[in-house]
Amino acid sequence: MKIKLFSLLTVMLMAITAHAQHEYVDLGLPSGTLWATTNIGAINPADYGDYFAWGEKETKSNYDWSTYKWCKGSESTLTKYCTDNSYGYNGFTDGLTRILPEDDAATANWGSNWQMPTKVQFEELISSSYTTTEWTSKTGKEGFLNYGLLITSKSNGNSIFLPASGERVETYSASGVDTYGDYWSRDNKSAASYVLQFNSKRSNSSSLIFRNLGLSIRPVYVPHYKTCPDNNHPHLIDLGLPSGAKWSCCNLGASTPETFGDYFAWGETVPKNDYTWSNYKWCKGSDHKLTKYCPSNSSNGYNGFADDLTELMPEDDAATANWGGEWQMPSKEQMEELLNSSNTTVKWTQNGYENYGFLITSKSNGNSIFLPAGGCYGENSNHLPGSDYPKGFYWARTINSSLIADGLWLNQDEIETSGNYRYAGQSVRPVRSSDVVYSEFVETTGTLTFYYDNKRYSRTGVTELFDPNTSLSKRFIGYNDKVLKVVINSSMKNASMTSMKGLFYNLNAVTSIEGLQNLNTQNVTDMGYMFWGCTSLSTLDLSSFNTQNVTDMSNMFFNCGSLTIIFSSSDWSNNGAKSVDMFSSCISLAGGKGTTYDESLVDATYARPDGGKANPGYFTLPIPVYTVYNEATQTLTYYCDENYDASNPYHELYDPMNAPDAVRFTGYYRKVKKAVIDPSMKDAPLISMYGMFFGGIHNETYAFQTLSNMTTIEGMENLNTANVTRMDYMFEGCSALQTVDVSSFDISKVTKMDMMFSDCNNLTTIYCATDWSTSTATSSNMFYGCTSLVGGEGTTYNSSYKDKTYARPDGGKKSPGYFTDSTILKGDADGDGKVTAADIVAMTNYIMGNPPADFSKANADINLDGVIDIADIVAVSNIILND
Structure with a gap:
């Protein structure tokens, strides 16, 4: 009796343990699918487990249409998951071809980390490209041998065993046990659903079986990756990238990192229902009639239109328009940096119940983002969201050609930068660029402003990144002679620059530069060509400049012909920097003590405060x-x-x-x-x-x-x-x-x-x-x-x-306010700057309907009630009496 009781307790303990500790096996499949080691309800891998009707979450004693949850008693009276009205109750259809999470037996019985497999996952599981299959037996429940299919990975040797559990019909016990196996997938075709079917001779994943029958279920594992700290999206994810760019944790319009979000045509800021050339914002109905973002070498402009814009303006950037000026659609270079194997690892995986995509993990700090494969919308698209073979399409903010915009393309085999037609509806994953030094030119004011922040793409003027390694001839192309004033924004104090080479190169119409004290010169080594060609500039205050680390001042003020005064209290003449032609052609320059320009002394020799004849210099003490x-x-x-x-x-x-x-x-x-x-x-x-x-x-x-x-x-x-x-x-x-x-x-x-x-x-x-x-x-x-x-x-x-x-x-x-308006003299009704009896006369005339020409109602309304009356006259009398 004790032995039997012990055996019973052992079996019960095994059952409890099996349910509490569900395990999965990695078979090295391309999709990354992780298969459970047991069926739902099974004690060990060879045990048959429980039987379920498709779309039901509990086992039962009778597997018949009369007891099936999603019909009214027969296969032609379906009430859910019906695409053919001939099977629907009173013609019902809902278009659902895949089981929803709330009806998934694996999710209901094992939790949110498990689900029933799809038809495609079964196809992959038994594909001879990835696995081998063998009909064999293993020890099952209570020590009996159970036959079934042993599936072994070709890539890593791991395996799972699917027992031939047969099926249950009506109230009968399972038939076909040890002869064949039928396993439910999540996919359905009205009254029948797809199954994995196998016996000792063959296996296939395209068979259909009526939904009311009781079959086994082998769950697959559903990873849930936590890529951000909480649900207050969007979060900035720092992946430690060299550029400093930070990526959003989720797509534009998405509520979580794994969901697809909204879809946008390139250059449009609002999602829509249809994506074609005929309704694309930047054309006149066809791809040969572009109205914006059209290179001059293209023949696709409307009536020959071309603007040579190759990068989205802020007002056309979906990320900027929807999330604000600090967010942008990524550049192609930022996408390439994201995928660079030196910076990150990429892994195709499932993340959540339905969503596949790439998990991209930083090699430097371990942070991750997930890019779901949300498909795309467009004319004759075969990449719709939720397809069996998911793909992902993400826009960059640049065009590849007049019709094609840059972007990111991904499926389970690869992820790479690619392009697509601009009209297509694709996902957007916003980024925030790191702070950079750039300038913005506003033509209406003639002002060029330098900033150090990440708001470049929200500026409405012409912006230009400052890169001292760029050829000087490419600075300020097309507007260098239109800039009248330069402003150095206070944000530039935070820019730890090492080179200011050509910072104001050839701005020949500039007459003033404001905010030079905002330039952080502490670590600067190169000031060559800095003011080259600023021919209209007359005064410079460089008293805030720190040149202790500067090694090159060549051509710094070259051809500044109108420059008369340089304020500086520092001596730059002995710092050893290269200074060829530093002051060449500065013909108007004079030091504070009268030292004038000498064409034979155009290097740093006179780069010091003028001390007169004893110690001449070109600088003037501030x-x-x-x-x-x-x-x-x-x-x-x-x-x-x-x-x-x-x-x-x-x-x-x-x-x-x-x-x-x-x-x-x-x-x-x-x-x-x-x-x-x-x-x-x-x-x-x-x-x-x-x-x-x-x-x-x-x-x-x-x-x-x-x-x-x-x-x-x-x-x-x-x-x-x-x-x-x-x-x-x-x-x-x-x-x-x-x-x-x-x-x-x-x-x-x-x-x-x-x-x-x-x-x-x-x-x-x-x-x-x-x-x-x-x-x-x-x-x-x-x-x-x-x-x-x-x-x-x-x-x-x-x-x-x-x-x-x-x-x-x-x-x-x-x-209420604490200030006293200095322009108002209470009681001075006639506006002569004094409060006298003449003001009482003026107020009386106003009340009688004959206001004087210079009458001030503001001064006369002493009590601020909006009306000039006897009370105000009394108040003025008191002012006069009290002097």
Whole structure:
């Protein structure tokens, strides 16, 4: 009795273990399909297991049409999976030819990592190209020998055994056991479904058997690759590629990495239902009538049209249009880099229930992306999504010829760059390029701007990648003489360039270059030809240039015939760099002490600040911005001239660009009563006004050297703010200051206003007529501690609004602000600049219907109720009485 009980427990344990630990075998098949080692319900590989009707998930005792789940009692009354209305209940059809996951017995019984095989997978399994088959026997359940088919891989020798389990009909036990095997596939043809059928003499995968019968199921494994951290798609996947390009985790329009997503014709940004030349956006109905992206050597342009555009404009890039300016369709080069065996490994595999494709894995960091084989749409296409032999088609952003665009093509045998007709509907896998140095030319303004970011393809102007290895003759082709101004964007500070060769090459119409201080020259070794041919340029400020590593300055300023001044305080003449023809043809150039151009000295010999006859040079020392403290008057004055005296302790440079942490006003910061901005400051090329009236934090005492006793600032209108980007901490700690007039400030380029008026606790009035609240500048704690501040219409300080929200002229309760509009004089109804009895007369005439010609309703509406009435006249009377 104990032995029988032990045997029973052993069998039960084996059954539980078999269900809990389903295993698969890799047979080295081209598709990558991984086959289970047992049937559903089997204890071991030779066990027959359970029997299922097709599309049902549970076993049962009667396998008949009367008990079949998806019919009304007979094979001609199907209610699901029917493509022929003669088999459908009341003519029903649904077009389904493959079982859905919710009806898959393998998925239901073994979990989401398993599914029933397809007809094509059976074909591959028994193909003599990949496997050998042998009729043999193995020990099955309870030690009995079961016959079946042993299938062995030709590539790796692994094998699986399919027992000849026969079939179940109605209530009978399985028939044909050890004689033949019938195994369900997922594929169906109305009342019958495809099976793998075999016996001792043959096997085939194209047989059809009625769906109501009970057959065995041998599952296949479904890999699920986790290629991104969560479901908040899209993610940027860093594959460690040399270019720095990062790929999206999923296709455009896809909800997960393994799904196909949307389909796009090349150059179109919206998916559609039909993909033909007749409805292609960039033609007039046929392939010989192109209206955009047509090379001049092509005969396919509409009425001879050609534009020589070979790369998608941002507005026609599906990735940019749908996901934003930092995303683009990949270039052909980026696709080639992705597939380069030095960078990645590629593997054809299944990923999820239905989807096949290539898993591409980085060799440097192990990160992966999955490219599903989603097929494509087009005229007479035989590559539709979901086909038995899946293929994938992905667009690049360039054309191969007038009719063919570049892209990526893949199936289970290969993945390669290829092309397709532009009208076809294909997948798009977006990328984000790494930050690069490039320029954008906007013809309407004549401005060329240099950037360092990944937004090149979202720019609307003509963009050009800066590559110092490219032939100089290819720079700015077609527009070099149209560029009037160059701007170096602040993003260029982050570009660690080693060469600036030909950066502004042959821009012969340029008269100014703004933002040269944004060029990061610390690691630059080559400045050759940098300003070559800039014949209209008169002034250059190179005071921010670091040339300690430069080895080549040849032709740097060649033929800059209008160049008169080069500002620099550095001596470049002794750094050993090559400098052939550095200043050749700079006939107008003169140093700051009067040294003029000498055609016999055009190398780096005079590349230094001019010291006059004793030490001649072509450079001019930059005019410094500095402060002078007058102890007698307790006045601090800002100057921009050549009178700075470094030996005077009361003379201090103000250079927040190069010395943002400088500590100023030591020994007298508490003594300053008044600040004055000298008229010379109008010519100061200010970029930053960071901490202008804040002396910083002392290195030893840690004292905040604030101008805490300064009560007035004169001459604010003399500050040149046109190019200023920083105003943060400008008035920090000016706690005695009561009024300040910033009405002349231009904040169009300001990016930081944080702590600008912080701790100005006695400040009551800020005069300004413009609205700063709409600026894009950061403004954290802009008005922190300004507890006495009152706007022009009575709005008082609110600690909940310390940022730029109230940085605007006070509009009363409807539009509260901390500013007082300097252009409005309340009560000055006649606009003569004074509030007198004449204003009461003007207001009376207005009320009576006879307004004077220069009547100002804004000045007359004292209580801001929108109406001029007796209440406003009384208010003006009070203003006059109170002087």
